[in-house]
Amino acid sequence: MDDYARALIAICQHYEQTRDEKDLKLIEIYLDVIEYCQQTDGSFLNYVNEEKEFTQQNYETSLEDSNGRALWALGYLISKRDILNKHFVGKAEIIIQKNLPFVHEINSKRSMAFIIKGLHYQNSDNYITLLDLLAGRLERMYLHEAKENWHWFESYLTYGNSVLPEAMLCAWMASGKNSYKKIALESFQFLLSKIFVIML
Incomplete structure (x- = not known):
């Protein structure tokens, strides 16, 4: 599916x-x-x-x-x-x-992120509260894990990582909460710093 x-x-x-x-x-x-x-x-x-x-x-x-x-x-x-x-x-x-x-x-972070994106795209005032609830959960997870040199939602990087900062950016656009924007930018910059390209 x-x-x-x-x-x-x-x-x-x-x-x-x-x-x-x-x-x-x-x-x-x-x-x-x-x-x-x-x-x-x-x-x-x-x-x-x-x-x-x-x-x-x-x-x-x-x-x-x-x-x-x-x-x-x-x-x-x-x-x-x-x-x-x-x-x-x-x-x-x-x-x-x-x-x-x-x-x-x-409970899955990525699932919450996908749902935030879907609710953002739907653009309905009826779901702002739910979107904010899910974004708040991700925010708390980020604040729990983030350290001086580790700006991420988990203690590791796995799959589909970019959906997490993207979801926080969507949450900021939907709710106007600047803390979501701050986390989106910090986590995305951190992710970019861990990505490398292999030239063949």
Whole structure:
């Protein structure tokens, strides 16, 4: 499901640039997959086999990041409401609304970051409180871990690192809280200092 979430963002970007009518069918397919994976409690399962059956892997691994990516994609789709038909936007809003109770149980930093991005793109005053709640959690995690030479949310760097400062920047733009902007800039500069390019 999270692959379809990524694809949904990409195809929305492509449609915005080209207005290719074939993209609309793909948007519908990707959105339908996300809806299919949503459970009665609002959460999403991630792994589906060719027979459209949910596999055991869903119950053996953490699905928080894939849940976060789903909300990011749905929020991004909603942000294109001016160029997409109301059916797509309405379906995305319903899926997000159903997921909101589950969001409060999220602990993964990256999942929270993906959700912050989705809520920022959705640009609805109804979700500012939730966005601020998640950004506040990331802020506290950052302040707990950051030291003189370590400006990061964790005691290590792993995967998808850039989404964390990006989310804090989105949180600042949505809420106007300068502490979020400060953390976004500090953590991004720190991340850049740890990146290197291998020239072949």
